[in-house]
Amino acid sequence: MHQLAILDDYQRVAHRYADWSSLEERGVTVTAISQHIAAEADVVAALQDFDIVIAMRERTPFPGRILEKLPRLKLLVTTGAANASIDVEAAARLGITVCGTGGSPAAAPELTWALLLAFARNLTQEEAALRGGRWQTGVGFELSGKTLGIVGLGKIGTRIAGYGRAFGMDVLAWSQNLTEEAAAAAGVRKVTKDELFRESDVVSLHLRLSARSEGTVGERELRLLGPDGVLVNTARGPLVDQGALVTALQEGWIRGAALDVFDQEPLPSGHPLLEVPRTLLTPHLGYVTDASYRAFFGGALEDVKAWLDGSAIRTLTP
Template sequence: MKIVAIDFADIDESCLIRLKKLGQVAIYPDLPKSEDELISRIGDADIILRGWTTITKRVIEKSKNLKMVSLWSTGYDKIDMDAARERGITVTNVPEYGSQSVAEHVFAFIFSLIKKIPQYSASVKNREWKRIQTTELKGKTLGIIGFGNIGSKVATIGKCFGMNILVYTRSPKKSNAKELDVTFVSLNVLLSNSDIITLHLPYTKETHGLLGAKEFSIMKKTAIVVNTSRGNVIDESALISALMSGTLAGAGLDVFEREPPSKDNPLLKLDNVILTPHSASYTKEAIGRCTTTAIDNIEKFLEGKPQNIIR
C-alpha cells in the first residue's frame, strides 16, 4: 500500500508513525509547481493525503492506481468530485476540526476593525498620539450567513458580547433559534439590518458571488463584512468598489478569489481592510484535530469501514 502526502500538511511524528504502519509513505512538504509535478508525485499511489492542491479531472485520470483521497480539510471544492466518482475513488474530508479557531478569528477581525487596532498601533509607533472614536459591540446586530458548526459558534460568542443575532440559512431550525437566541431572516433583511456580516458557507454553484454590488448597496454604510469561508462567495470586484466608494465601511478577509492575491490587487492597499492568508483555522489545536481525523479516515478505509465520505 503506497500513501503519498502530496503537498503541505502538518504531520507530526506520532501521526507519521501511524501512517508508516499502514504502508509505504512519501511526504512532500510544499505545493507542486505544476499539475504535471503533482501527477508525478502521485505516481502509483493507492492513497493520497491532500492539503491545498487542486485535484483536476486530468490528475485523477492519470493516477491509475488511486483508490482513496483523504482531504486534510473540510471543504472539497478543490477536487473534481464527478471525476472521482466516475473512477470509484473514495474521497473523505474532516467535517469538524477548526470551528473554534475560525470563530475566534472572526472576532479578531471584528475587534481589529471596529476598535481601529491597526491604525492605533501604527500611530503610536510613529510617535503620534491620536485617538479615533470607535464603538462597542454590545447592542449591535451581527448577521451570520450560513449556520453550521462555525456559524453557531460565532453566534454563541456574539451573544456573550450582548449582540443581536440575525441568521440566513437554507435550512433554519426552530430548535437552534430558541437554544442560541437567534432570529432566522431572509438574506435581504439580514443585509439591511446588520452592523457586521460574516459568511460561513461552502463554495458551490449556488453560493458563487452570493454577495455582489446589489447586496452591498443594501447594507448600512457603517457595516463591515468578514469572510473566512471561501473567496468566491463574494464578488471581489464589487467588494473593492463598495470599500473604495464608502458604500461599505470595512472588511476582514481570510480568503480571496485568487490565493494568494495578485500583487496589484487593490485590497492590498485599502486602509479599511484587514487581510490574513487563509489561516483562520491554522492553530496548533485545529491542525492536530485535522491531521488526526485525516489519518483516521485512511485507517477506516483500509479496514473496510470508510467514514466521512463525501457523497
Template sequence: MDSRPLVVVTDLDQPSLAEEEAVSAAEGFELVRAECRTEEEVISAASGADALIVQYAPITRAVFEALPKLKVVARYGVGVDTVDVDAATEHGVAVCNVPDYGTEDVSDHAIALALSLARGVVGLDRELRTGNYSLAPVQPLHRIAGRVFGVVGLGLIGAATARKARGVGYQTIGFDPLYEAGTTTADGTEVVTFDELIRRADVVSLHVPLNAHTRHLINADVLEAMKPGAVLVNTCRGGVVDTEALVDALRSGGIRAAGLDVFEQEPLPKDSALFELPNTVLTPHAAWYSEESQVELKRRTAQNTADVLAGRKPRNIVNPEVLA
C-alpha cells in the first residue's frame, strides 16, 4: 500500500504534468490526474486525497465536508473564486495560489487588446480578407499620444499594464480602493475615483479579482457613464462585466469596442451575441500564457502543495491563519 500523501489534479487544460511530476518525485507524494467539472466528480475522484491541485473545478463546502483528509487546495492561477475559502478555513485546509506568475504576460495581452482596438487592426484584417481596402469600417481612429488609459485595480498586473501603456504614449489614470484619490503611485499613475476614471478614460482596462464586491462591477450604469468612443479591455475575470449590458452598449454605440479575454461562461457559448459584434476582439482566456509563465505556474503550484504537506510555510497562501 502506497503510504505517500495523495495529491489529485482535479482538472488541467494542458496535456503534460512534467513540472508537477518533477516536484512529486523530489518531494515524495503520489500524483493522480482526473478530469473533474462538478463538485460530485471532485468528491468521487479525490476520495482519500491529502491535497487537490485545481484549475477550474468547483471546490465547494460539500467537497471539504466529503474529503476530511484534505490539507491543502492549490490553484493554478491568481484568482481563487472557484474555491470556497471560508469553508476551507473552517476545515483547516490551506488555500494556495500563484499571484505573480503571469504579471508580464497578462499585462502584455491587455496592451495588445487595447492597441488592436485603438488602431482597428482586427477590423481592418477582417475587411481586407473580403477585398475591402476602405478605412471606413474602423473610422475614426485617433492618435494614441494624449489619450487616457484607465486601469481599474493597481495590483501587480494593473501596475505593469499602466507602465506599458505609458510606454506607447497613453496618459494613465488608475483606481484602487487601497490607494487614495488625488495621489500618484510610485511608478507614475495618477490615482482617481472610480467614477472619474470611468468618465475620463478612453480605454478602461480591468485588473481586479472576482468577488462579491466586483461581480458586475461593469454594469449598464457604468457603461452608460463611459465615453461613447471608449473601449473596454478585460483580462481579469468574466464575471466582473455584465455581459448582457455590455452587448447592449456595443450594439447601441454606447461604447466603441471591447477586447475580452475572459467571459462569464467559459468556454464562450457558440451562440453568444459577442461573436456577432464587429466591434469586439475575443481571445480564449489566453492572457496568462507564455511558455515561461506556463512552466512557472505549474512548478510553483505543485511546490506550494508539497510545502504544506511537509509542514512548511508555502510561498503563497490565501488563508495563512490555518497554519498558525
C-alpha cells in the first residue's frame, strides 16, 4: 500500500485534470491538500504517513532538513521540469526519487504580456473607477516605440521578445551567459546589464532562480531604470531585492511594477508590497491555466505509475 499526497491544490482541481482513481487498483490512496502548509514543522507533521508527494512548483520547499524528517518518503514529484526549492542532492542521498513533468510553453509568456498591457493602460484602476461611477480617470502609455529589456533570454524570454517586436518595441537582452548569436537568433540586441536597465522603458525578468541569480535586481538596477521605467516579474520573487523594490515604489525611483511572484507565497497580509503605490499584483498565475494543469497533473500521474513499475521517468538529479 502507498499513501500519496497532492500538495497546494488551491483550486481543488487535481482530480479534474488527472484520473488518480486509476491508482487505486495498484494500492495507492490519494489525498489532495488544498490549504497551504507554511511552517516546516507542520509540513513534516502533515507528511509523516506519505511515501509519495506531489509538489506544485515551489509552493512548498523541500530542503534537506525536511527530507531527513520524512523517512517514509520515497517519491517526490514536482510539477514542471525543475524546482529550486527541492534539495535534489539531499533527496538522492536519502534514497528519494525526484521527478518532474512537462508544462505549457505559452502560459507564463501570455500572463507576462497581459500584466504589461494592463499596467500600461491602467486597466484595474479604470475598471474600478467605472464600477464606482467615474469615467476616464487616468492616462495610459503605449508600448509601440518603447524599449523592452529582457533579463534572461531562454524559452520564455524569447517568446516575450517576439511579443515586443510585434508591438513595435525595440528589444534588448542580457544574461550572464547570453551570446551574440543567441541574441541575434531571437531578433534582439545584446547589451550589458547596466545598459539594459538604463536604456529600457520596460524590463521583464525571465531568469531561473539560483544562488547566482538571486538578487539580480537591486537598488542600482532600479535607479538605472528610472522614474519612467516599469519592472515586470513573472519569474521568481527573489530575483529582486524586495526591500529595494518597496523603497523604489515609495520614493518614485521607477514608474511602477507588475508582479506575479514574490519573496513569500502566498503573499501574507501586511506585506509591504500590498501597501505601496504604482503596482499591479497577481497571485502567481503564470502557470495557472487549463493547459498547464493538464500537463502538470497528467505528467505527475505518469511519473507515479512509472515509479511503481520500477522505471522512473523525468528524474531530476543533482
